[in-house]
Amino acid sequence: MTPVPDTGLTFTADNKIATLQMTNVPIIDQPRWPAMDAETTPAFMDFKLVFKATDQPVKYEDAARQYRFEGFKATAQLEAAFRVPSIDFSFKTDPLETSSCDFAVMGSGVNGKYYEAVKSS
Amino acid sequence: MKVTLNPECAVRKLSDCEDGNDQGPGLKLDRRHLIKMGAASVFATLLPIRPLQAQSEPQSCAPAIPQNHAPSNGGSCPYPIPWLDKNGNHNQSPMPNVELSNIYHFKGKLARCNGFHGMGTDNKGNRLAWGNPTTDYSYMAGEYWAARQTHQAIFAHT
Numbered sequence: 414m415t416p417v418p419d420t421g422l423t424f425t426a427d428n429k430i431a432t433l434q435m436t437n438v439p440i441i442d443q444p445r446w447p448a449m450d451a452e453t454t455p456a457f458m459d460f461k462l463v464f465k466a467t468d469q470p471v472k473y474e475d476a477a478r479q480y481r482f483e484g485f486k487a488t489a490q491l492e493a494a495f496r497v498p499s500i501d502f503s504f505k506t507d508p509l510e511t512s513s514c515d516f517a518v519m520g521s522g523v524n525g526k527y528y529e530a531v532k533s534s
Numbered sequence: 535m536k537v538t539l540n541p542e543c544a545v546r547k548l549s550d551c552e553d554g555n556d557q558g559p560g561l562k563l564d565r566r567h568l569i570k571m572g573a574a575s576v577f578a579t580l581l582p583i584r585p586l587q588a589q590s591e592p593q594s595c596a597p598a599i600p601q602n603h604a605p606s607n608g609g610s611c612p613y614p615i616p617w618l619d620k621n622g623n624h625n626q627s628p629m630p631n632v633e634l635s636n637i638y639h640f641k642g643k644l645a646r647c648n649g650f651h652g653m654g655t656d657n658k659g660n661r662l663a664w665g666n667p668t669t670d671y672s673y674m675a676g677e678y679w680a681a682r683q684t685h686q687a688i689f690a691h692t
Contacts, residue, residue: 414636414674417688418582422673425642431645433673433690440692462671464645473631478617482644483604489647493564501621506664513598514560515649516628525613525639526679 414491429466429485431519435459454500461509462492464519471518484520488513520530545584598680605681612689613638635674636691642676646691 415438423432436459446450466485474481492509523531595611615638618626626632628646635644650665672691677684
């Protein structure tokens, strides 16, 4: 996980569209992952990720594991650029609107010590 | 999270492009063009947390050694989900009815997505497909509990 500056995540007024945008995120290029001895190479990425909520609500909850997620199914699209300086490789995706994903949800979650304290809506 | 760049995926079904060791006879000689971008922003590597574009040396969230007999309440790193690998890239993929947060003792805004499909171009002009079922992004924005106090933060899993 990577800490995000306050300006990196924005929402529309109705909270139905979220945009996560970051630059120069340090990542690793690990072509042989998940092999135990898979070598890594430092790399960087810039990306813009846009979630758009649908009107279809979802609620995932497990009292035994003390988590609850309430939100909406969503769409998500991604535009990104990757750089691996040591091998002079870079890659840029096509524009945001050309991408798609199989699963996306957005909403709010509580777990652990907050599970009992925050009531389900 | 991994973003997989594989030119063969441009002409094959995504299911044909699952992760493997890529050491089969079909591998093209130009390995660099077959690069798989294991963009693993690993949960465990929150030690130390590295603020993006920070102007100063990042502070570690590891527990400090107390001075003058002060109490020790642990570090400010978020707790991982107890039943999952603390390395984010080994966590379960987002899907219905699973824990979607990467942080335990968390409340706030949360979104997860995976299974991206798309195309792009490398610096040699090659058109490549990207994305696979584990291409997984998220944000978590809110409050978490660590070191016996609350913290406000925004995190992304990329």
